[in-house]
Amino acid sequence: MSSETAPSIDHGAPLTTQRSGTPCPGPRSSNPHRPVKARFTLPAHEALVGCLRRAARTVLRRWQLSDDIQDSALLIVGELAANAAVHGRSEMSLHLVLARGTLGIIMGDHGDPTPSHHRPTDDDPDEHGRGLDIVHTLSTRVDLHHDDHGTWILARLAVPAPRSGVD
Known part of the structure; x- marks a missing residue:
């Protein structure tokens, strides 16, 4: 799998997304059945995790x-x-990717292989190792794809349809 594609949300062809990092228009587009997408790629550094969270927050809002x-x-x-x-x-x-009542969150690591980052032995075990448990708990489904080019994880969240009318 190249760095240009990620697993698709449904069983169709692989999803290709924007290169620019500019989020697509909101879900109220002229074609409500067309998925809306955003893609951001950064160097894999712990200091940049917050940048991806802020970008995601902007898109989700x-x-x-x-x-x-x-x-x-x-x-x-x-x-x-x-x-x-x-x-x-x-x-x-x-x-x-927002499509058909599902928000797909796809995180990939790709590019050149990097040396393994090993956790120091004096790290607190309560601070590590629970991330994927959290992802599985919050998601309706989680898929993992790993090959020689990297790893892609697709987490899905059910998105309720907007309510029409007033209570």
Whole structure:
């Protein structure tokens, strides 16, 4: 799998997304069945995890998702980005895709292989190793794809349809 594609949300062709890092318009586009997407790629450094979270927050707000969905998505983005920065390759990419009642959060590490980052033996075990448990708990489904080019994790969140009318 190249750095230009990520797993698709449904069982169709691989998802290709924007290169620019500029988020797409909100979900109220002229074609409600067309997915809206955003993609951000940064060097895989722990110091840049916050940048991906802020970019995701901007997109999720623009897409007018509920606060609960945004909170869950941002936790997932943070955990997956931290894993990509610590354990991944030279680049990490975040793809956000809103399609058919599902928010797909796809985090990939790709590029040149980097030396393994090993956790110091004096680290507190309570501070490490729970990230994927959090992702699995918050997501409706999590898929992992790993090959010689890197690792892609796709976490899905169910997005309730906007309510029409007044209570």
